[in-house]
Amino acid sequence: MNSLTRPGPAFALIAAALLLVHVPTAQAQNPMPGMGDMPGMDMNLPPVKIPAGADYTEADVRFMQGMIAHHGQAVYMTSLAKAHGASDHLLTLAQKISQSQIAEIGLMQGWLRANGQFAPDSSAWRHMMMPGMLTADQLAQLDAAHGQEFDRLFLTFMIQHHEGALKMVQDLFATPLAGQDIDVSVFANDVHTVQTAEIGMMQRMLSTL
Amino acid sequence: MLKVRTLFAAALTLACGCAGAGAPASAPAPTAGPVGPTYPSANDPRNNLKPGFYDAGTAAEGLQLVSFTPKPAIFDSTRGLTFINSDVAFRDHYVYQGNFAGFSIWDVSNPAKPVLTAAVSCITSQGDPTIVGHLLFISAESSGNRTDCAKGGVQNPADRMEGVRIYDVSNPAAPRLIKNVQTCKGSHTHTLVPDPNDPNIVYLYVSGLQGVRSDSTAYGCHDGTNPADPNNSLYRLDVIKVPLNNPEQAAVVTGARIFTGLGVAPTSEMRREAMAARSRGRGGRGGARAGGEAPLPTGPRNCHDVTAYPAMHLLAGACASYGLLVDISNPEHPVRLDAKSDTNFSLWHTAVFSNDGSKVVFTDEWGGGTGPMCQATSMMQMGGNTILTIKNGKMTEHGFFKLPSAQTAQENCVSHNGGLLPVPGRDLMVQGWYQGGIDISDFTDPDHPYEVAYFDRGPIDPPNDTTHASGRSRYTIGGSWGAYYWNGYIYSSELARGFDIYQLVPTDKLSANEIAAAKLVRMEQYNPQSQPHYTFPPAFPVIRSYLDQLGRDNGLSADRRSSIDQALTTAEGQSGSARGATLSNLAGQVDKDVNGATDKSRVRAMANEIRRLAAVSR
Numbered sequence: 001m002n003s004l005t006r007p008g009p010a011f012a013l014i015a016a017a018l019l020l021v022h023v024p025t026a027q028a029q030n031p032m033p034g035m036g037d038m039p040g041m042d043m044n045l046p047p048v049k050i051p052a053g054a055d056y057t058e059a060d061v062r063f064m065q066g067m068i069a070h071h072g073q074a075v076y077m078t079s080l081a082k083a084h085g086a087s088d089h090l091l092t093l094a095q096k097i098s099q100s101q102i103a104e105i106g107l108m109q110g111w112l113r114a115n116g117q118f119a120p121d122s123s124a125w126r127h128m129m130m131p132g133m134l135t136a137d138q139l140a141q142l143d144a145a146h147g148q149e150f151d152r153l154f155l156t157f158m159i160q161h162h163e164g165a166l167k168m169v170q171d172l173f174a175t176p177l178a179g180q181d182i183d184v185s186v187f188a189n190d191v192h193t194v195q196t197a198e199i200g201m202m203q204r205m206l207s208t209l
Numbered sequence: 210m211l212k213v214r215t216l217f218a219a220a221l222t223l224a225c226g227c228a229g230a231g232a233p234a235s236a237p238a239p240t241a242g243p244v245g246p247t248y249p250s251a252n253d254p255r256n257n258l259k260p261g262f263y264d265a266g267t268a269a270e271g272l273q274l275v276s277f278t279p280k281p282a283i284f285d286s287t288r289g290l291t292f293i294n295s296d297v298a299f300r301d302h303y304v305y306q307g308n309f310a311g312f313s314i315w316d317v318s319n320p321a322k323p324v325l326t327a328a329v330s331c332i333t334s335q336g337d338p339t340i341v342g343h344l345l346f347i348s349a350e351s352s353g354n355r356t357d358c359a360k361g362g363v364q365n366p367a368d369r370m371e372g373v374r375i376y377d378v379s380n381p382a383a384p385r386l387i388k389n390v391q392t393c394k395g396s397h398t399h400t401l402v403p404d405p406n407d408p409n410i411v412y413l414y415v416s417g418l419q420g421v422r423s424d425s426t427a428y429g430c431h432d433g434t435n436p437a438d439p440n441n442s443l444y445r446l447d448v449i450k451v452p453l454n455n456p457e458q459a460a461v462v463t464g465a466r467i468f469t470g471l472g473v474a475p476t477s478e479m480r481r482e483a484m485a486a487r488s489r490g491r492g493g494r495g496g497a498r499a500g501g502e503a504p505l506p507t508g509p510r511n512c513h514d515v516t517a518y519p520a521m522h523l524l525a526g527a528c529a530s531y532g533l534l535v536d537i538s539n540p541e542h543p544v545r546l547d548a549k550s551d552t553n554f555s556l557w558h559t560a561v562f563s564n565d566g567s568k569v570v571f572t573d574e575w576g577g578g579t580g581p582m583c584q585a586t587s588m589m590q591m592g593g594n595t596i597l598t599i600k601n602g603k604m605t606e607h608g609f610f611k612l613p614s615a616q617t618a619q620e621n622c623v624s625h626n627g628g629l630l631p632v633p634g635r636d637l638m639v640q641g642w643y644q645g646g647i648d649i650s651d652f653t654d655p656d657h658p659y660e661v662a663y664f665d666r667g668p669i670d671p672p673n674d675t676t677h678a679s680g681r682s683r684y685t686i687g688g689s690w691g692a693y694y695w696n697g698y699i700y701s702s703e704l705a706r707g708f709d710i711y712q713l714v715p716t717d718k719l720s721a722n723e724i725a726a727a728k729l730v731r732m733e734q735y736n737p738q739s740q741p742h743y744t745f746p747p748a749f750p751v752i753r754s755y756l757d758q759l760g761r762d763n764g765l766s767a768d769r770r771s772s773i774d775q776a777l778t779t780a781e782g783q784s785g786s787a788r789g790a791t792l793s794n795l796a797g798q799v800d801k802d803v804n805g806a807t808d809k810s811r812v813r814a815m816a817n818e819i820r821r822l823a824a825v826s827r
Contacts, residue, residue: 055291055353055362093552095588096575100555103580110684111289173352174423180353180362182309182334183289189350189418190577193511194556197530201552 044127046118054115059178061117063168063188064108066130070168071101071108073125073133074161077154080142084150089205097158100194104187111183131171132164148209155206162195162202255614255646258667262706265669271649271662271716275698276321279707281328284308287685290334290579293704296398296626298340299695299735303381305345306702307336311358312347313708314381320698320710326381331358333374337398339736341411343379344456350395350417358386366424371395373413373449375456390449390459393430393442394419398514399449401739402540405519412540413449414465414524416512429461436469436510444468444510448541467526467535467545468509513574514559514626518566520742523599525560525569532557532571532597534604546602553590553609559626562740563636568655569604570594570638572624579686583622583645585615592623594638596655607655612645619668620644621684626691628737630699630713631730632723633745633754634814637661639699641689644668647701647711648692649719661718669705695735697728720757725750747822749781755815764808773799773815785826792823 045065048058078094086094105122112119125133134142134157145153169192173179179188259266263279279285284292295307303326304315311331316324332355337348349370353362356370363369372392376384394417404410421432421442433441445464452458512528517537524543526533532554534547558574575592576582582592593611597604616622620643627640636653646665652658669685687705699711715721729750730743745751756773759765773795780791799816806812 092588096555096591099582099586099588099591100576100580103576103582107579107684114289170420173419177362177364180351182291182351182353185351185353186290186334187577187579190579192420193418193513193529194577197509197556200530 045120048117051116054181056115056181056184057175057178059172059175060181060184061112061115063172063178064112064184065118065120065124066128067165067168067191068105068108068120068122069124069128070130070133070161070165071105072122074098074101074158075105075122076125077134077142077158077161081150081154084143084145085147086154087148087151090151090154093202093205094154097198104191107187111187130164131167132161134161152206152209155202155209159199159202159206162199165191165195166199253614255616255663255665258665260619260668260671262669265667267664267666269662269664271714271719272647272664272699272711273714274664275710275712276323277703277707277709278315278323278325280308281313281325283328283330284310284313287705290686293686294690294702294707295335295704296337296691296737297693297700297702298338298345298737299693299700299732300340300342301733303340304700304708305338305340305378306708307333307338307347309334309336312336312338312345312384314378314384315708316381317698317700317710320712323708323710327384329376329384331374331386332360333358333370335397337396339399339401339413339739340378340734341401341451341736342453342734343377344451344453345376345378345384346399346401346413346451347374347376348396348399348415349374349389350397350419352395352422356389367427369422369424371417371419371422372447373399373415373459375451375459377456388457388459390461391425391428392417392447392449392461393421393425393428394447394511395422397511398738400515400517400524401736402517402524402537403519403739404540405522405538409453411451411453413451414515414517415447415449415461416514417447418511418513436471439466446512446515450541463541465535465543467533467543468528469545471509471531471548513556514738516560516562516738516740518562518740518742521562521566523562523566525562525571527557527559527571529556530554532560532569532604534569534599534602536602547604549597549604549606551595551606554595555591558624559738561628561638561640563652564629564631564743567599568636568652569597569599570652571597572626572640574623574625576621576623578623578625578643579621579684581616581618581620581622581644583612583614583616583620583642584618594624594640594650594652594658596652596658598655608652608658610650610652610658610660612642612648613660614645614663614665616645617668617672619670619672621686621688625689626693626737628691628693628735628740629743630694631727631743631745632719633726633751633818634758634811635723637719639692639694641692641701643686643688643690643704645688647689647699647709651718662713662716664711691737693735693737694727696731717761720754722750722753722757726754745818747818747825749777749822752777752815752818752822755811755818759806759808759811759815762808762811764811765802765806769802780826789823789826792819792826796820796823 048061078098081094109119142153169188254268286292292310298305302318304317306313311329313328314326316326333349334351339346354370355368370389373390373396375388377387378384392415396415397418398416400414402412430442431440436444445466447461448463450462509528509531512526515526517524522538524535524537532549536544554573555575558572561570596607622643622645625641630637630639639649649662651661669687690702692701701709713724776795780788796816796819803809803812
């Protein structure tokens, strides 16, 4: 039994959460990446209250909440790989992205809870649209693909998805006074470093398909 | 527990999700691709340790805790990364321990009872220290760090401090901030490179994980995304030159452009097609990048850490998607010799050379240090140590080592910082794995690294507890940032709990003689990222280390080992020229053993050590 069919408990929980709800519909109302860049547009998110003396700003809270949704969709994408006949090479990449981002979702939720802020769950991507996230159309394309075509679309879409994460980090640090909380700062820099490297890796994989 | 790693195109032993901590490990059959290590079964003493902050359960082999000292009061809070300890540096009888909110200076004259000499408050993540004489250098990266060290964040960009702080610690009880050197990308870490000719000059190679600071034009920095642009501040490591007798004059003097030509994104048909597909996917809005815009350069532009080995004029750069080998004969003009990338690395994080410079261990900080990446289900080919050999300035990948113990979901764990444990005839590395504990591994055979000793605590947080009674939330980040051998003891900086000192205890994997030989190596000053070269004085424990190793690998017949042991015992009971004569005679006999031995090079090395001791026994 390999690890994609028998993943860890955290993965299993998230996968269950993801699979119980069927394919997203909310994006259909907001099909243009970029249009939903502000997570505040999601009416389900409660307003942010910043306690006096906090090192963080509303932009930091929105970044962490939005990145949970962003990561959630990436994890969902990776969960398709096995059943869609992805190559061994791609399965390994998908597993790496999945395990990395599940851990990071936990970190972000932990930070939000520790700071008394609302922590979205990993299915939040179904009603939040962050930069680079796949539209309903793109998800349907991915879900319809198989074998090498799945590999190609997965890489193409995941590069788009990762580039959106880089944009979120850049936007965070471009916001006055944001990105100074040490946990947010370290995490955001990690996301930028790791996802930049993964984009390069995926570009190489794509060029050798 | 190891494997020869190839690019993961060949790979598909999807590591071992198969073996849970409680289930017997089933090792994947050897294949052409990588075979991950497997975690031990339920018998591993590190399984199921009791959670706790100060009262966690412990398990150890070959290591014994000599003292544990909690953090100084000013850092004794748990709030994410705000108050965590970071790296350490050593000089005289002091240990300098960084913290994201300042630093501590410990007097370790008595390792059983470290005494806090100073605890300095200064918001300075991540606070990695380097000590040179009476100057202490501290890395500052986060955009909330201020020139005046105070809390409250940066309201005015002119108050921001990202770079290297310089303290005068001539009076270690009262450190004095004498200079903030601003750098273009801040300073996640920095590495000491002494000038090879002028003892009054040192260089600091600064690694920053960010892009170029938007406020850094004031410090002469230039943003830019073209790797070939010789003026951009992005694709370089800032190099600070420090005149030791006038540290106020320390300044960035150049940039180490060690990335040039690496990893520019492919411009193949596939890439163009991918971009076109993406544009289509954006419902007609996607012309944004279709107008002939160059692909984003995705090659490396930052290193997480670089490790200098001044005695060998080498530097190993752990630079995100690449591991680099660099010639630093001229510290102001480093020259890249080689670069390796491997998709089984998430983040090339840090490096340690073997003492002879023929090998280098690169670590992979998968999960950034905050993720629980050592679980039974975690990928085995990620987040460990990769051993490379170095020949004629080129690196070749060999084996892989990951902590052979499954940790819980509550424990942030991945391969992290360490250094060498000096033992004759062996390459041993001691390192921290965050909440995976500390671990000593043997990489003498680069294809077959293995664990020699460990110490592990249970998780800080209890399982499935979203909010601890104390108000600590889950995901408390803790464990060993780095563990280093220095003058007889192993010192470990515990992120959340404090400061640990260990001693080695003999096992079948590390003998009393090998431990005694290690104790013969003394260093006045030790900055792990500026690796010292060590040598052993002529001594019985050095000879006996080889003899023990020949017993362990059965590299020489038991009869001969026994005779040599007896001759050494005789010599130990003698003195002066009598001892010299016994040893000279023995050396001659051991020379003759070489041919019949299965481990010839070790027998030869032992003969040389016997002769070396004979030469000083007059």
